[in-house]
Amino acid sequence: MSQVVGLRYAKALVNEAYNQKNGTEIIDSFLTLVEQIEANEKLDVLLRNVTVRANQKLSVLQPIMAALAAPQLVNNFISVLAQNGRFSALASIAKAVRNLRDQREGVQEVTLTGADAFKDAEQVSVQEKFAKALGRKVRLKVQVDPALLGGLKAQLGSTVFDGSLSGRMHRMRTELMKE
Numbered sequence: 001m002s003q004v005v006g007l008r009y010a011k012a013l014v015n016e017a018y019n020q021k022n023g024t025e026i027i028d029s030f031l032t033l034v035e036q037i038e039a040n041e042k043l044d045v046l047l048r049n050v051t052v053r054a055n056q057k058l059s060v061l062q063p064i065m066a067a068l069a070a071p072q073l074v075n076n077f078i079s080v081l082a083q084n085g086r087f088s089a090l091a092s093i094a095k096a097v098r099n100l101r102d103q104r105e106g107v108q109e110v111t112l113t114g115a116d117a118f119k120d121a122e123q124v125s126v127q128e129k130f131a132k133a134l135g136r137k138v139r140l141k142v143q144v145d146p147a148l149l150g151g152l153k154a155q156l157g158s159t160v161f162d163g164s165l166s167g168r169m170h171r172m173r174t175e176l177m178k179e
Contacts, residue, residue: 006092013077013093014100020073027101030074034094036064047087054082107137111155115148115164130154 017026037043047057058079065075081087102109110130112118118126123140131138134156145153150165 003092005086005089007096009081009086009089009093010096010100014097014104016073018104022071026071026073027097029068029070030077030097031094033065033068033070033074033078034090036068037090047090050085057082057087102139105137107139108134108156109139109141111141111143113143113145113148113153115146115150117144118142
């Protein structure tokens with residue numbers, strides 16, 4: 001349910017943002033505000049609390065939005081979320097906004113997971129290779145998982161390319177068990 005609500009609100013924000021000349025700035029401002037909210041556990045809990053009135057939530061958020069110099073559309077959108085009691089869907093809305101922005105701007109997110117941290121040069125190289133192979137811009141999201149033992153794993157949407165040592169060992173074990 002939250003994903004459906006999130007997508008509906010995200011479409012409204014993204015469509016209205018791109019109808020204005022500073023659409024990318026509006027989207028970035030909204031996502032920065034969401035990051036600020038999610039980083040503050042007490043604020044996040046307050047906004048999700050259904051017993052706290054919308055005007056109280058907005059009075060807490062106003063100084064944050066002012067400090068971020070949030071565009072008027074973001075302020076209005078946050079007000080609508082407060083009035084409709086939709087802060088519980090904020091993470092879902094933000095995820096959908098990122099996806100819709102990426103679709104409009106031709107960006108593919110690639111999640112790269114390795115056993116060790118990647119050097120900056122390695123990240124740039126991998127990002128360039130994926131961009132060339134996909135024929136579009138790539139946003140690289142890097143994660144570290146020591147359980148991979150070595151190699152790396154790349155995820156594009158729902159497709160996973162597993163070149164990790166642990167993945168190879170798992171495939172080898174599966175093949176051996178078949179025989």
